[in-house]
Amino acid sequence: MITGQFPIARFETLETPFYYYDMAVLTDTLRAVNKERSEVEGPMAPFAVHYAVKACSTPAVLQTIAQAGLGADCVSGGEVRAAIEAGFNADKIVFAGVAKSDREIRYALEQGIFCFNVESMEELEVISSLASEMGVRARVCLRVNPNINAHTHDKITTGLSENKFGIPMRFLNEAVALCYRLPAIDFLGLHFHIGSQITDMTPFVHLAERINELVAEVEQMTCKDPDGKAVQPVVRHINVGGGLGILYEHPNHFPIPDFKAYFDTWRSHLHLRADQQVHCELGRSIVAQCGNLITRVLYVKKGENKQFAIVDAGMNDLIRPAMYGAFHRVENITHPEKEEQLYDIVGPVCESSDVFVENYRIAAVQRGDLLAMRSAGAYGETMASQYNLRRLPGHVIS
Ligand code: LLP
Numbered sequence: 483m484i485t486g487q488f489p490i491a492r493f494e495t496l497e498t499p500f501y502y503y504d505m506a507v508l509t510d511t512l513r514a515v516n517k518e519r520s521e522v523e524g525p526m527a528p529f530a531v532h533y534a535v536k537a538c539s540t541p542a543v544l545q546t547i548a549q550a551g552l553g554a555d556c557v558s559g560g561e562v563r564a565a566i567e568a569g570f571n572a573d574k575i576v577f578a579g580v581a582k583s584d585r586e587i588r589y590a591l592e593q594g595i596f597c598f599n600v601e602s603m604e605e606l607e608v609i610s611s612l613a614s615e616m617g618v619r620a621r622v623c624l625r626v627n628p629n630i631n632a633h634t635h636d637k638i639t640t641g642l643s644e645n646k647f648g649i650p651m652r653f654l655n656e657a658v659a660l661c662y663r664l665p666a667i668d669f670l671g672l673h674f675h676i677g678s679q680i681t682d683m684t685p686f687v688h689l690a691e692r693i694n695e696l697v698a699e700v701e702q703m704t705c706k707d708p709d710g711k712a713v714q715p716v717v718r719h720i721n722v723g724g725g726l727g728i729l730y731e732h733p734n735h736f737p738i739p740d741f742k743a744y745f746d747t748w749r750s751h752l753h754l755r756a757d758q759q760v761h762c763e764l765g766r767s768i769v770a771q772c773g774n775l776i777t778r779v780l781y782v783k784k785g786e787n788k789q790f791a792i793v794d795a796g797m798n799d800l801i802r803p804a805m806y807g808a809f810h811r812v813e814n815i816t817h818p819e820k821e822e823q824l825y826d827i828v829g830p831v832c833e834s835s836d837v838f839v840e841n842y843r844i845a846a847v848q849r850g851d852l853l854a855m856r857s858a859g860a861y862g863e864t865m866a867s868q869y870n871l872r873r874l875p876g877h878v879i880s
Pocket of ligand 1: 537678
C-alpha cells in the first residue's frame, strides 16, 4: 500500500494547523495486527493487544480501534473514561501508571476493568483497601522493572533500574506474597514495559528471557492467603508492554510496522503453557502512520546562511522534534512537483528549539503552501499544548 494521498481541496477550506487521520491506513494497520496476533499454534490463545490510548485519543481513532476488537491500555482515569466512551469493553482495559490516585482507582473498580498494572507494594495496599471498602475484588498484574536496556532514546527508556517504573526484581517475591495476603486482590500475573520506538527485536528477546526466569521463580513460591492457608502462585497473564517502533523515514512505502517479527519474537522466546495468556500494549505502531500534521507556510525567510520555511504549526502542536530530537518527514503537498531546495522548517513559538527539521530538502515552498508532517499520529495531538496561548490544533478524519 502507498500512502500520502491528501485531499488538498478539502484542506484549503480548513484553518491550519490540524491533524489529519487517514482511516484507510489505520484500518489496514489494524487488519495486520489482528492477523499476526492470531497466528498461534495448538491450544495457545491469540495475543491480547491493548491499544495504548496515550498515543492518540482522538474519539474516531479510538472507536475504530475498539471496533477492531482490541483492548485498551490506560494511564489515567481520563483515559479509562475515554476508552469506555469509545466502546472498549471494560473487561479488556488495563490500567498502568506509577501514581494512580484514589479517585482513579475507585473509578476503574466501579467500571470493572480487566486489571491494574501495579507499580509498587504501597499502591497494592491502597488498591486492596479501596476495593474492600467498595466490596469488590481488584485483579492485578505486578509491573516488574526488568532492568533491560531498550537501546532507544533516553527519554523513552523505562525498563532500567534507574527509572521510576515498576517493582524492582528483588522485591518481586515480597510483592507477590503481599498480593495473596491482602484481602481484596486477585493476582493475575506479571507486566513489563521497557521503552518505546524499538525497531530491533533484540531487547524484546532479552525481555522474554528475563520473563521466563521470573515466571519460574514466582511459581516456585509458596504464599499464604488471608486465612494463612498455603497457596502456590500461578502466572496466568504475561503482559509484555508496548514499544514496537515504526519507520519515520518511510511513511509512504512501509506504513505498516513489522508485526510479524514482533509476535514471532514472543512466540519463539517465551516459554508458554496453554493456560497462559500473553498481552501487549502497542501504541505508536498502531497509530503513528495514519496521522499527519497539516500546516501552512507563513513566510519564507532568508537567514545569513540559510533559508527558513516558517510554518503556522509550532512545537506546541508537535513537540517530538524539540523534546526527543525526533525526525518527521515533511512534504510540500501543494507543490510536490517543484524542484527541491534546502530549508530549516521552523514554527512560530518563541523558543529556539521550535524547529521541526534542519537543512532539509523539500520541493520549493512559497507562502500559502500546505505541508504535511508525516508519521505524527502517535504522541502528536495527545502531547499538544497551548503554550504561547496558541489554540490546540484539532483534527480532521478522512
Ligand atoms: N505500555 C506502557 C506501560 C507505556 O508506558 C507505553 C508508552 C506503552 C505501553 C506504549 O508504548 P508504544 O507502543 O507506543 O511504544 N512520547 C514519546 C513516547 C512515550 C511512550 C510512553 N509510554 C514519543 O513521542 O516518542
